[in-house]
Amino acid sequence: MYRVQYSQRGPVPEDVVEVVEFEPPTLQDDQVLVDVLAAPINPSDLLTLTGDYGVLPKLPATAGNEGVGRVRELGPNASSLEQGQTVLLPVGIGTWASHIVAKAPHLIPLPDQADPQQLSMVTVNPPTASLLLSEFVDLGQDDWVIQNAANSGVGGYLIQLAKMRGIRTVNVVRRESAAAELHAMGADVVLTDGDDLPERVHAATDGAAIRLGIDAVGGPATDHLASCLTDGGLVVNYGLMSGEPCHVSPKALVFRDITLKGFWLAHWFQTSSREQQKALYGELTALIASGKLQARVGRTYDVRDIRDAIAEAGKGGRDGKVLIVPKTD
Numbered sequence: 413m414y415r416v417q418y419s420q421r422g423p424v425p426e427d428v429v430e431v432v433e434f435e436p437p438t439l440q441d442d443q444v445l446v447d448v449l450a451a452p453i454n455p456s457d458l459l460t461l462t463g464d465y466g467v468l469p470k471l472p473a474t475a476g477n478e479g480v481g482r483v484r485e486l487g488p489n490a491s492s493l494e495q496g497q498t499v500l501l502p503v504g505i506g507t508w509a510s511h512i513v514a515k516a517p518h519l520i521p522l523p524d525q526a527d528p529q530q531l532s533m534v535t536v537n538p539p540t541a542s543l544l545l546s547e548f549v550d551l552g553q554d555d556w557v558i559q560n561a562a563n564s565g566v567g568g569y570l571i572q573l574a575k576m577r578g579i580r581t582v583n584v585v586r587r588e589s590a591a592a593e594l595h596a597m598g599a600d601v602v603l604t605d606g607d608d609l610p611e612r613v614h615a616a617t618d619g620a621a622i623r624l625g626i627d628a629v630g631g632p633a634t635d636h637l638a639s640c641l642t643d644g645g646l647v648v649n650y651g652l653m654s655g656e657p658c659h660v661s662p663k664a665l666v667f668r669d670i671t672l673k674g675f676w677l678a679h680w681f682q683t684s685s686r687e688q689q690k691a692l693y694g695e696l697t698a699l700i701a702s703g704k705l706q707a708r709v710g711r712t713y714d715v716r717d718i719r720d721a722i723a724e725a726g727k728g729g730r731d732g733k734v735l736i737v738p739k740t741d
C-alpha cells in the first residue's frame with residue numbers, strides 16, 4: 413500500500429512529494445480500510461504543495477484533497493457500511509494513496525453503479541460552479557453570464573449547470589482549440605481573450621446586458637470581463653490561474669459602478685447550514701451519477717507515478733483533469 417507524503421513545501425510541487433509504502437493496518441473500533449479508486453489533482457493541490465493556498469495542513473502531510481474509494485475491510489464497530497460500498501472520501505484526508513483508513517461515519521456512501529472517476533471530482537468544482545451561478549446575482553431565464561478559463565473543470569460544470577437553468581453563457585478561453593468541446597457541453601458563445609473582448613461579446617450577444625462576470629484568472633483578464641458587464645455589474649474572482657493580482661480599471665469602478673468580489677468554497681462551508689450542504693451535494697451527486705453533469709478526464713496515473721502526474725497537472729493546454737487512479741496489483 414502506498415501514499416503520497418510531503419514534509420516541506422517548495423516552488424516546484426512535484427519535487428516536494430515522496431511515495432511512502434505502508435503495511436495493511438489493523439482496524440480499530442469504527443475504522444474502515446478503503447481502496448482509493450480515483451482522486452483528482454486540482455490547482456488548489458498544487459498551491460498547497462507550494463505553500464500558496466489559503467489554508468495549509470501541518471507537516472508532514474499526506475497529499476490530496478478529494479476522491480472516491482471502495483470499502484475493503486471493516487473495523488469491529490463499523491456497522492454503518494458494507495464491504496464493496498463506493499464511498500466519498502473525507503475532504504483533506506490525504507487522498508493520493510492506494511488505500512486510506514477513515515472512520516465509517518466520515519465516509520459518505522455513493523451509488524455503486526456510477527463512474528468513480530466522475531464522482532471523484534464532486535467535492536470541489538461542481539459546488540463551486542453551482543454557487544457562482546446562484547449566490548451573487550439573481551439570474552433568470554435567458555440572462556447572460558460571462559466567465560474566463562471556461563475550459564477548466566469549474567468552467568465546464570458551470571456551462572452545463574447554466575444550460576440546465578436556462579442561463580446563457582459567454583465563455584472566454586485563451587486558445588481557440590478549446591472552443592469545440594465547450595460548444596458540445598452547451599456553451600452559447602465561446603471567444604478567445606483579448607483587449608477587444610467587449611466589442612466581440614457585444615456582437616455575439618446582440619448587446620445583452622451582462623450582470624455577472626466569473627473570473628478564475630486575475631491580471632488583465634479580470635478587467636476584460638469587467639469591460640463586458642453592464643453598469644453596476646459584478647465580477648466574482650474565485651481563482652488565481654495567472655498568479656497576478658486582479659486588474660480592474662478605475663474607470664470601470666468609478667464611472668460604471670462595477671464591483672469586484674471573491675468567492676471561496678471553504679467560506680461557504682463555514683457559513684452554510686448542514687441542510688444546505690446536503691441539498692447541494694445531493695443534487696450534484698445525482699446529476700454526476702446519471703451522467704448529466706461531467707468533466708473531461710485527461711491522463712490518469714498510478715499513485716507511484718505521482719511526480720509525473722503533478723508535472724502534467726501543472727501544464728497548460730491539458731485535455732482534462734489529471735486523476736490518480738491507483739493500480740490494483
Ligand SMILES: NC(=O)c1ccc[n+]([C@@H]2O[C@H](COP(=O)([O-])OP(=O)(O)OC[C@H]3O[C@@H](n4cnc5c(N)ncnc54)[C@H](OP(=O)(O)O)[C@@H]3O)[C@@H](O)[C@H]2O)c1
Pocket residue numbers: 454455456536537540561562563564565566567586587590628629650651652653654655675676677678727728729730732733
Ligand atoms: N474559490 C474556490 O472555492 C475554488 C474552487 C474550485 C476551484 N477554484 C479555482 O478555480 C480555478 C480553476 O480550477 P479547475 O480545477 O477548474 O482548473 P483546471 O481544470 O485545472 O483548468 C485550469 C484552467 O486554467 C486555465 N489557465 C491556466 N493558466 C492560465 C493563465 N495563465 N491564464 C489564463 N488561463 C489559464 C487553463 O487553460 P488552458 O487549458 O488553456 O491551459 C484551464 O482552463 C483554479 O484557480 C482553482 O484554484 C477555486
